[in-house]
Amino acid sequence: MGVSGRxxxxxxxxxxxxxxxxxxxxxxxxxRPCSKEYTQIQTxxxxxxxxxxxxxEVIDGLFLRECPGQDFQVSQLVSHLHSALGPGTDVLMxxxxxxxxxxxxxxxxxxxxxxxxxQEIKDKTGLIRELAQQDMESQGGCSQGGRCLxxxxxxxxxxxxxxxxxxxxxxxxxxxxxxxxxxxxxTSSGCRTLLRLHRALLWLRLFLQKLGESPPPGSRxxxxxxxxxxxxxxxxxxxxxxxxxxxxxxxFIAMPDRSYFFRLVCVQDQQGATLVLNKVVRAxxxxxxxxxxxxxxxxxxxxx
Numbered sequence: 001m002g003v004s005g006r007x008x009x010x011x012x013x014x015x016x017x018x019x020x021x022x023x024x025x026x027x028x029x030x031x032r033p034c035s036k037e038y039t040q041i042q043t044x045x046x047x048x049x050x051x052x053x054x055x056x057e058v059i060d061g062l063f064l065r066e067c068p069g070q071d072f073q074v075s076q077l078v079s080h081l082h083s084a085l086g087p088g089t090d091v092l093m094x095x096x097x098x099x100x101x102x103x104x105x106x107x108x109x110x111x112x113x114x115x116x117x118x119q120e121i122k123d124k125t126g127l128i129r130e131l132a133q134q135d136m137e138s139q140g141g142c143s144q145g146g147r148c149l150x151x152x153x154x155x156x157x158x159x160x161x162x163x164x165x166x167x168x169x170x171x172x173x174x175x176x177x178x179x180x181x182x183x184x185x186x187t188s189s190g191c192r193t194l195l196r197l198h199r200a201l202l203w204l205r206l207f208l209q210k211l212g213e214s215p216p217p218g219s220r221x222x223x224x225x226x227x228x229x230x231x232x233x234x235x236x237x238x239x240x241x242x243x244x245x246x247x248x249x250x251x252f253i254a255m256p257d258r259s260y261f262f263r264l265v266c267v268q269d270q271q272g273a274t275l276v277l278n279k280v281v282r283a284x285x286x287x288x289x290x291x292x293x294x295x296x297x298x299x300x301x302x303x304x
Contacts, residue, residue, distance in 0.1 A: 064078060064276070064279075065266070067265075067266040070109065070264070071105040071108070071109065072102065072105040072106045072108075072109050072264060073102065073105075074264075074265045074266070074276060074280060076102050077099060077102040077103065077106070077280065077283075078279060078280060078283050080095045080096075080098040080099040080101075080102060081095070081099050081280075081283035081284060081286075081287050082283060083095035083098075084096040084099060084287050085286060085287065085290070086167050089290050089293060089294070090167045090168060090169045090170075090290065090294070091167060091168040091169075091287055091290050091291055091294070092166070092167050093128070093132065093165050093166060093167055093168065093171065096168070096287065097125050097128065097129065099287070100121060100125045100197065101125070103121070103201075103204060104118045104121055104122055104125075106204075106264070107121070109264055110255055110256060111254055111255070111256065113250075113251035113252075113253075113254040113255075114251055114252075114254075114255065116247075116251065117248065117251065121197065121200055124193045124196055124197055125197070127188060127190075127193050128165065128171075128190050128193055128194065131165060131189075131190045132163065132164075132165035132190075135163050135164045135165055135174070136163045136165075139163060165190060168194065168290070168291055168294050169294050171190045171191065171194070172191055172294060172295075172298055172300070175189050175190055175191050176191075176298065181300070181303070182304075183299070183303065183304075184304065185304055186304050189303075191295075191298075191300055191303065192300075192303045192304075194291070194295070195295060195300060195301070195303050198288070198291050198292065198295065199235065199236055199239055200236060201284060201287070201288050201291075202235045202236075202288060203231055203232055203235040203236045204231075204284070205281055205284045205285060205288060206230075206231035206234055206235055207227060207228050207231035207232075208277050208280055208281050208284070209231075209277070209281045210222075210227040210230065210231060211224060211227055211258075211261060211273065211277055212273055212274045212276075212277030212278050212280075212281060213274070214270055214271070214274055215270075221258060221270065223255075223257065223258070224255050224256065224257065224258055224261060225252050225253060225255040228252045228255055229249055229252045232248055232249070232252070236248070258270075261273065265277065265280075
């Protein structure tokens with residue numbers, strides 16, 4: 001089912017679910033509270049990351065511990081994003097896709113309405129993995145039926161999945177050489193698919209950035225629904241048809257309240273959310289910028 005088909009399904013499902021448990025406050029019934037909180041320690045300035053061997057990611061003096069009782073782990077997201085930063089200005093594909101695996105869990109945690117959007121993203125990460133596997137099998141680098149760019153623990157240092165889809169830049173070079181990229185009509189290339197993921201990453205980056213901003217003194221915090229809609233209008237909206245835009249904006253109506261997001265990233269208040277989300281946004285921004293530069297250098301920001 002394509003984007004338009006999923007959009008139609010989304011519209012119908014949103015109508016069915018409006019006024020249901022997602023709008024009646026029953027969201028809490030599906031949440032298992034976290035038993036740990038993030039702890040801040042003092043370290044020198046700059047974006048410093050490390051792993052102390054206990055499964056805790058340390059970023060700018062902030063311990064990002066695993067949060068029990070949920071699929072989405074902000075510590076894993078940040079770890080994958082930093083692992084995706086390859087040599088120079090390149091982005092390593094395996095941890096990049098693993099970052100999306102975690103972001104899909106984040107979207108799924110927001111309820112079935114937003115989960116419909118995450119399915120489209122999952123299909124796109126799956127397509128790149130399929131292309132990577134085909135490439136590796138043609139080179140004898142993967143056993144038949146094996147997984148070359150599968151999800152899993154973040155890789156540090158040298159990437160284990162060599163081949164044309166080892167990184168963003170190697171994929172661009174390879175697909176241009178074999179003529180897989182078409183600048184005039186739609187093709188199922190990794191570059192075109194990456195561009196769609198790239199646009200979606202900007203949406204999530206803007207949303208998390210807005211969610212992490214503290215409201216001015218004396219002002220009431222805006223709802224995540226409004227912030228997500230605003231981020232969508234500033235990013236993905238212009239690339240979508242009217243039907244898709246309506247379906248997406250209806251889905252945002254069912255988005256949970258701000259306190260739910262606090263628990264999702266294991267903090268107790270806006271101050272904690274600001275601290276954590278700022279780190280997430282900075283990590284996303286570096287990956288996004290590198291991908292943007294690579295696509296722009298090859299004139300791929302407007303692939304059909």
